[in-house]
Amino acid sequence: MNKSTIVVGGGIAGMTAAGELSRLGVEVTLVEQEQISGGHAACWDRLFPTRRPAEEVISFLREQTDSKVNTFSGRPVTEILHHESMFTATLSDGTILRGESLVLATGYDLFDASRKEEYGYGIYDNVITSAELEGWFKNHQPVRTKNGRIPSRVAFIHCVGSRDEKVGNLYCSKVCCITGVKQAIEVKEALPACDVYSFYMDLRMFDRNFEELYFEAQKNYGINFIRGRLSECSENEDHTLVVKTEDTLTGKPMKMIVDLVVLLVGFVPRSQNTQMLLKLKLITGNDGFLQPEDEHNGDNLTRIPGLFITGAVKGPVTIANAVADARATALQVYSFLHSNR
């Protein structure tokens, strides 16, 4: 086996890294536990900020990997061992893969919204998450309440499970603000008569064209942005919802009755891999995501030579950033394989 690598995780980051490495002549094995590659992005309909179909990005990556890299799908990696500068990855069905290097691109989990019980997810009929709404769009399912009514008011709630000491997550998930703006526009496009509200603490429009989209949402779509954190939701007998917040700009407590609440859920570390990563003694930050060796000059490196990390396994990222990060990782892996170890 010569100049080989195992890529664990076939999301955006894993597929990108695998594609790049195979173009560089490395023998790549890609493992994705789902039948379909693409990771979370495969569940999204259109991507912010341009609203380009997610499918386009994923098909590009599939072209780069399908038939070019050796792929195992439908089975997770359950154990990774590092011994005498070789990596062994064991799959759940017992298959054992070996490689001189390994890239961890195992991504993230969505925050489980039912942990924020006061918002009523899993308890009230008409509280959904942004991921579910994305699924509706993707399946061309109309935006309706549980009992099939056309909602006349929809509320988007920012920072669900992020920036919230009460659930133990202090960090910002970065992409939910812009996802919220994009989805608000999409709801408004689908239901022009519907009033759309967004409750936020502050809006983080950090990347190119984000602020422009936010501006457009207000000017062209009439989305109402209200600065205030949701304290709780309650359900009326007709299954409409009362959202209670404090408007932190005016300082007044506020209540509003809406038909549908969309919770913009954030990123959390992927719990399924905790044990596996613990055994490798990889370092995690206070937020629980993997910590690279050097945040500036080695942000894909770990304490184990030959083991690389890329994408959302290190914390919240956009797809564009995941792609850039994975490309950089590929170069790191390449130079590692060609160095005099």
Place this chain on the structure above:
Amino acid sequence: MINFNLFVLPFSLGLLYLILKIGKDWYKWITTLSPVDKVKFTSGIRNPIQILISLKEVFFEVLIHRKMWKRNPLLGYMHMSFALGWFLLIVLGNIESRFYSGTHLNAPYYPIFLKFFIHDKLVIFFEVYAVPRFFRFIMDLLLLYILSGLLLAFLKRKKSKWFGMKQVTRYQLTDHVALTTLWLIFPMRLLAESFTAGYYGSGGGFMTQPLGNFLTWIVPLPTDLVAYTMWWGYSLVLGIFFVTLPYSRYMHIPTEVLLIFFRNFGIKPKKWYSGYSDTEVHSCSRCGVCLDICQMNLAGIHDSQAVYFIRDVRDKYVSEQISRKCLVCGRCQEVCPVGIHSDSLRLIKRRELSSGQDADYSFVSVSTVRTAEVVYFSGCMSHLTPSIIRSMKGIMEVAGVSYLHLDENRSICCGRPLMLAGKDRQAHDLVEFNKKLIRDARAGILVTSCPICYRVFKEEYNLPIRIQHHAQFLLELVRSGKIPLQSMHRRIIYHDPCDLGRGSHVYEAPRELLGKFSDLLISKEEKNNALCCGGSLGMFEADHQQRDLMTNGALDSLLTFGPEILATSCPLCKKTFGKMNRVPVKDLAELVFESIPDGRIRSASGSVSVPFHPELSSEAESI
């Protein structure tokens, strides 16, 4: 015969000072009791039965140290040897001295320094030789007993683990002085008596005589001089000990006696600082039993445990911060051998020190009201755990109970959080508002899902109706067959919320209820020994990380035996434990609701609930 020598002066003056000081303090504390308590005191003091009961308790607690024995036998032995040993030494010494002086009125120092005065006499009482021998034997035995306790006390400072304690109290200067002199008293007595016995060749007991002979033989100094110096030393350490005692932790010895009388006369902690509080504060022996059990240790907080807080109160420099740095979980109170109500003291200080901007709640008012069989008050905290409310409603519908959900749309706080912050005046407005709401509903039972509300309803509201936490209410429904349950075969551990358990002594109802449909495990620390979840509203001085440390500590204990579900009966505990995401956390109401067979829920959905919307004058802005 002149039974006097200059060396008795330090002892005598010290004793005089001590008696005057204690007298002055007791007088102050008794006169600053609340008016009602003063009446209780004056009638108690005239009641021989109450006096007898109190004396019995004084005997068991102050002399025998029964509670210490229960905690740890070594600790009990140590305390008892000092207390009972010294007490008997004084009493028997007194009796012995009467034989020699032949009078009932001896100077107080005479029995203490008896061996100095009677060394050379060989009195034969009633022609019976056995009497002086008996006393010599018994006095030596008692001294030995005390000295063995002293050895243990010394070991305790070095090897506290042997005494079941990880931490020992950090002492103040006066404590150190008093401790040193106290520890010196008995060795000094031993030496003084031994040297005297050795010098005269007689007068000692089985220990002091041989030791005296040996010392006389080995010490190359004039023995009479050495003995005399020792008597001075003995008197001096006694004198210094007596003078420092009122300013050291040893003040607890006389004060605890007064406290026992107070308690037996029916005097209880008040909301404001009174002579009773002073008595409790001075009764703290700084034994440190409250240190190890305090969960603030886990959060790295080591300056605010009950013993330190009480010390600060006694020294009159308690800061607002220290008064607010405590979960008010009541665990320390449960283990305190003196039974000091440190939680009440903590709240008293918060009331005194409460500062800063106060919100005004006098705006709340109510108009429309309907009536029902049961008023259900979910509590503000339960609004953050809507599945508890939903389960309660579902259960009541199945059981066919007509209920009124009092705080369905707006939660008016029960007032306890404000009280925990020491803001009782502001809480009063909320209490009055809620009282009117509850009374107007004319229901037979008030049921709440929140232990915090439950406790305050019981303690502060004076309501003319039955008050139940839903654990009790649901148990009654199940017992009367109104809700059918099917077993869920899950291994469940129950966490006692502070305000329901230690605060309101409801321990059995939740357990009996859970036992009806699940496999209830026993936990390591439960009932009055249960840990606080860490989310306490009473704590104002811990950040989220410190709270998480306490929460994880409690979870470690609760999860020891691997339960599948952690059950609790408090929305705040549920949220606090839920945050850690280590085990599914469910309220009793949720578990009961889940255990009702599906068919029964659907057939019951002809709701009997009475929709209720109190109109508040301060209408929150709606858009």
